[in-house]
Amino acid sequence: MSILVTGGAGFIGSNFVLDWLAQSDELVINLDKLTYAGNLQNLATLADDARHVFVQGDFGDAALVAKLLLQYQPRAVVNFAAESHVDRSIHGPGEFIQTNIVGTFNLLEAVRAYWGALAAEARAGFRLLHVSTDEVYGSLAHTEPAFTETHRYEPNSPYSASKAASDHLVRAYHHTYGLPVLTTNCSNNYGPFHFPEKLIPLMIVNAQAGKALPVYGDGQQIRDWLYVKDHCSAIRRVLEAGQVGEVYNVGGWNEKPNLDIVQIVCALLDELKPRADGQPYQTQITYVTDRPGHDRRYAIDARKIEQELGWKPAETFESGIRKTVQWYLDHPDWVANVQSGGYRDWVVKHYGN
Numbered sequence: 527m528s529i530l531v532t533g534g535a536g537f538i539g540s541n542f543v544l545d546w547l548a549q550s551d552e553l554v555i556n557l558d559k560l561t562y563a564g565n566l567q568n569l570a571t572l573a574d575d576a577r578h579v580f581v582q583g584d585f586g587d588a589a590l591v592a593k594l595l596l597q598y599q600p601r602a603v604v605n606f607a608a609e610s611h612v613d614r615s616i617h618g619p620g621e622f623i624q625t626n627i628v629g630t631f632n633l634l635e636a637v638r639a640y641w642g643a644l645a646a647e648a649r650a651g652f653r654l655l656h657v658s659t660d661e662v663y664g665s666l667a668h669t670e671p672a673f674t675e676t677h678r679y680e681p682n683s684p685y686s687a688s689k690a691a692s693d694h695l696v697r698a699y700h701h702t703y704g705l706p707v708l709t710t711n712c713s714n715n716y717g718p719f720h721f722p723e724k725l726i727p728l729m730i731v732n733a734q735a736g737k738a739l740p741v742y743g744d745g746q747q748i749r750d751w752l753y754v755k756d757h758c759s760a761i762r763r764v765l766e767a768g769q770v771g772e773v774y775n776v777g778g779w780n781e782k783p784n785l786d787i788v789q790i791v792c793a794l795l796d797e798l799k800p801r802a803d804g805q806p807y808q809t810q811i812t813y814v815t816d817r818p819g820h821d822r823r824y825a826i827d828a829r830k831i832e833q834e835l836g837w838k839p840a841e842t843f844e845s846g847i848r849k850t851v852q853w854y855l856d857h858p859d860w861v862a863n864v865q866s867g868g869y870r871d872w873v874v875k876h877y878g879n
């Protein structure tokens with residue numbers, strides 16, 4: 527038995543592969559293009575592990591995907607591959623359209639052909655799980671209830687619009703062709719291997735480097751935060767027991783304004799690695815121009831996955847963020863390697879010098 531994972535060298539994908547193989551001996555075929563966000567270092571502990579087959583390639587290359595499907599006959603495909611950073615999608619949306627929409631379409635075509643040719647039993651057991659985001663639902667006012675699975679789609683950034691389009695394609699392949707799909711829409715993740723262009727790792731890394739901690743606008747935008755390992759356990763649970771064709775929202779019941787997040791990270795660093803001059807890290811907070819079209823609030827209603835599949839997050843935000851800050855303190859080499867690559871160019875382009 528095996529599963530095919532796309533984008534398994536990225537932040538969530540690599541955590542998923544590591545967790546999967548920590549709990550099962552089922553072979554993982556990991557197809558990743560290794561864009562700036564893909565980092566094989568995340569999977570270094572699997573370098574000599576025969577249960578992990580890494581293939582560098584494009585999940586939108588239908589011929590390559592068809593070949594891998596035929597060769598390994600996986601019982602499931604878990605699709606993480608995407609361009610994932612909202613700010614990059616604002617600077618250059620084209621790659622998001624190509625990867626998130628066209629890439630997902632090509633993947634669906636290859637999977638449909640493979641699934642259609644399977645013997646009855648394998649066909650009945652096969653699943654394609656599409657990993658998506660709460661951002662497809664748009665922005666909430668403070669008084670509005672959290673997103674349920676039936677909330678209307680109102681994406682506001684090229685990133686969220688491209689993910690919304692991919693969700694619609696996945697849905698359509700179920701309704702039209704009967705492809706056995708599952709979709710998860712998750713809130714903001716944080717944890718080990720998070721690329722330091724995103725809020726939490728950027729703050730941890732910049733703080734230690736004595737750099738500014740750039741808070742967009744007034745810092746009062748609200749996100750729901752989930753520890754990445756909890757997202758991985760939710761995906762495993764949906765793959766195992768989710769109803770074909772259904773959507774499951776995944777969240778941490780943990781809404782916080784960005785400024786609070788930055789202050790919590792600063793306080794943990796004050797405790798775990800105080801500044802040499804004794805000053806608190808939050809003196810490095812700098813308010814910068816807001817993100818265009820910045821969504822004000824995301825909130826996930828995760829009752830469906832809890833009630834129907836019995837999934838709940840294991841970490842509180844307090845325990846998860848402490849583990850995360852400690853992980854970055856314990857892995858300076860990982861951070862240094864990431865920073866010596868394309869990351870630096872991006873920082874200059876986006877924030878200037």
Ligand code: NAD
Binds near residue numbers: 607609
């Ligand atoms: P990431 O940017 O860290 O990783 C994306 C991975 O996909 C990288 O390894 C990259 O090399 C790979 N990739 C990109 N284009 C590819 C292609 N054409 N073919 C094969 N591989 C390709 O992203 P992430 O944060 O790990 O997110 C993974 C998935 O989860 C995405 O679909 C994202 O939309 C979704 N998601 C992310 C979050 C979050 O907070 N990070 C929350 C909810 C949902």
Ligand code: TYD
Binds near residue numbers: 611726
């Ligand atoms: P981010 O980590 O990019 O995730 P997303 O945009 O997918 O939610 O950003 C999280 C929040 O933090 C978002 O409201 C934008 C804000 N933010 C900052 O204030 N400063 C920053 O430097 C970054 C990267 C994000």
